[in-house]
Amino acid sequence: SVHGRFDRRSIGRIGRIVANSQNTARRVRKYYGRDAPVVYPPVDTARFHDAGDGGFWLSVNRLYPEKRIEVQLEAFRQMPGERLLIVGNCGSGDHSGEYARRLRAMLPPNASIESDLPEGRLIDYYGRCRGVISTAADEDFGMTAVEAMASGKPVIAVREGGYLESVVDGRTGVLIDCTPGALAGAIKAISEAPGRYKDACMAQAKKFDRS
Secondary structure: OHHHHHHHHHHHOOOOOOEOOHHHHHHHHHHHOOOOOEOOOOEOHHHOOOOOOOOOEEEEOOOOHHHOHHHHHHHHHOOOOOOEEEEOOOOOOOOHHHHHHHHHHOOOOOEEEEOOOOHHHHHHHHHHOOEEEEOOOOOOOOHHHHHHHHOOOOEEEEOOOOHHHHOOEOOOEEEEOOOHHHHHHHHHHHHOOHHHHHHHHHHHHHOOEOO
16 A cells, blocks of 8 residues: 555664564564564552452453453453443544443443543552453553552453563463453452462562663
């Protein structure tokens, strides 16, 4: 395409490309034939804290189809005794608005969506949740996983994309296939003793600290 040729020509003039994860660096190598050193997005881990188990699961994402939030809703529909709080906004003038409306229409009674949260409240939710759920398709890196671990909370994430670089399966959370059944199984397993992940989570998050 014309855009593709323009894109490749522009890339040829760039002196250095830096990637935000090994996952992104592989894409740069595949599509542009360039090597890109990795600099992970820094997280100010000192701003996050563990405030205990508030009995709910947290999902932080933009309300876009590639986040596959409907998988989360179906899992919680199967688990009426668990609670899910989804935090995120949709875009304007694109396909996300319809997706967000569809999500709200299919919410089970034990799930809710909050938008336009001040940062302080989001940090409070991280601190009080039982764990964080991430189902985004081939996520570039996934800052929410690191923010969750900085709060001492385990992460249930799909076994793909940047989550393979941040979440230590079995130590700081669980990596799963993106199905409601797999997610429900991981929720049950972690809920038996969510606090046991705390120290490993905080130690892992330090690897991505802005220092």
